Amino acid sequence: MDKYYPIMVNIQNKRCIVIGGGKVALRKTKTLLKYGAKVTLVSPEIDEEIKKLFHKNKIEIIKRNYEYGDLEGATLAYIATDNEQVNELVLKESNSKNILVNCAKNPEDSDFIIPSSIKKGPLSISISTEGKSPMLAKKIKEDLELIFKDEYETFIEELGKIRKMAIDNIDDIKVRRELFKELVYGSLLDDFMDNDIDDLEDEMRRIYMKYKMGSNTKTHRKR
Ligand SMILES: C[C@@]1(CC(=O)O)C2=NC(=C\c3[nH]c(c(CCC(=O)O)c3CC(=O)O)Cc3[nH]c(c(CC(=O)O)c3CCC(=O)O)/C=C3\N/C(=C\2)[C@@H](CCC(=O)O)[C@]3(C)CC(=O)O)/[C@H]1CCC(=O)O
Numbered sequence: 321m322d323k324y325y326p327i328m329v330n331i332q333n334k335r336c337i338v339i340g341g342g343k344v345a346l347r348k349t350k351t352l353l354k355y356g357a358k359v360t361l362v363s364p365e366i367d368e369e370i371k372k373l374f375h376k377n378k379i380e381i382i383k384r385n386y387e388y389g390d391l392e393g394a395t396l397a398y399i400a401t402d403n404e405q406v407n408e409l410v411l412k413e414s415n416s417k418n419i420l421v422n423c424a425k426n427p428e429d430s431d432f433i434i435p436s437s438i439k440k441g442p443l444s445i446s447i448s449t450e451g452k453s454p455m456l457a458k459k460i461k462e463d464l465e466l467i468f469k470d471e472y473e474t475f476i477e478e479l480g481k482i483r484k485m486a487i488d489n490i491d492d493i494k495v496r497r498e499l500f501k502e503l504v505y506g507s508l509l510d511d512f513m514d515n516d517i518d519d520l521e522d523e524m525r526r527i528y529m530k531y532k533m534g535s536n537t538k539t540h541r542k543r
């Protein structure tokens with residue numbers, strides 16, 4: 321049975337606790353901030369980059385050793401210390417409180433692991449090797465970045481607009497599917513990437529109108 325179930329989690333404004341203040345803690349913290357989490361970090365020693373985040377009011381810091389109870393109120397917990405005994409104690413607390421935990425040192429103790437990921441506007445591509453080789457996950461990300469370029473962001477934003485219009489105005493799901501098929505599987509994206517399209521929005525709307533006109537729907541929505 322596969323162990324890790326991939327999901328997209330909204331962590332905006334959720335409290336996430338990082339135990340440890342070194343390089344790994346910094347990397348995890350930066351990712352959490354990118355996704356709008358409220359980060360509290362507990363560690364006696366703090367990396368210089370982490371201090372900068374604190375001075376910019378991006379995170380809270382508790383400058384001491386971890387103590388039982390520090391995970392109170394956490395949605396997610398991250399263990400990034402170099403001390404096995406501390407890690408054990410944090411694991412005990414997270415397990416007893418059902419707080420999902422990531423342990424950088426011992427992935428087998430983790431409830432979740434962090435994939436390498438590409439973000440282009442609404443597009444997310446995550447790569448995981450289930451901890452077998454984080455470096456390979458990073459390389460695959462770099463390879464995929466050559467394919468999934470910035471144009472994808474605009475393309476997906478425009479697709480989102482047309483899809484909403486189609487759901488509101490074209491009742492027949494078969495017609496909608498045909499429309500989406502032409503937009504997604506047709507040559508539109510390639511043409512856009514090759515700079516062969518002046519105005520993507522116009523072009524998508526032209527295709528949309530073709531399907532809308534062909535589907536004399538709108539008024540007889542089936543219940
Ligand atoms: C993807 C990424 C996300 C992130 O952390 O933000 C991430 N590691 C990254 C990079 C990276 N990490 C390491 C190297 C050095 C080379 C190497 O060892 O390969 C490099 C490469 C580099 O830095 O160039 C060392 C390392 N990593 C782990 C251990 C412990 C162990 O394996 O026992 C050790 C050994 C420590 C030691 O030797 O002491 C464990 C984990 N690292 C994971 C994620 C999870 C599984 C991901 C997957 O499913 O593949 C997992 C299981 C748990 C977790 O941390 O969530 C990020 C890429 C960022 C990017 O994409 O740019």
Ligand SMILES: NC(=O)c1ccc[n+]([C@@H]2O[C@H](COP(=O)([O-])OP(=O)(O)OC[C@H]3O[C@@H](n4cnc5c(N)ncnc54)[C@H](O)[C@@H]3O)[C@@H](O)[C@H]2O)c1
Nearest residue numbers: 340341342343344363364365385386400401402406424425
């Ligand atoms: N998952 C990954 O991607 C990855 C990558 C490299 C290393 N690691 C592993 O993660 C661990 C951390 O790596 P690092 O490079 O950040 O180490 P580091 O030495 O830079 O940092 C360790 C941090 O732990 C803190 N710490 C020690 N005792 C503590 C306690 N009682 N309470 C709270 N904090 C405490 C220290 O103050 C320090 O800030 C190491 O064990 C390493 O093997 C994981």
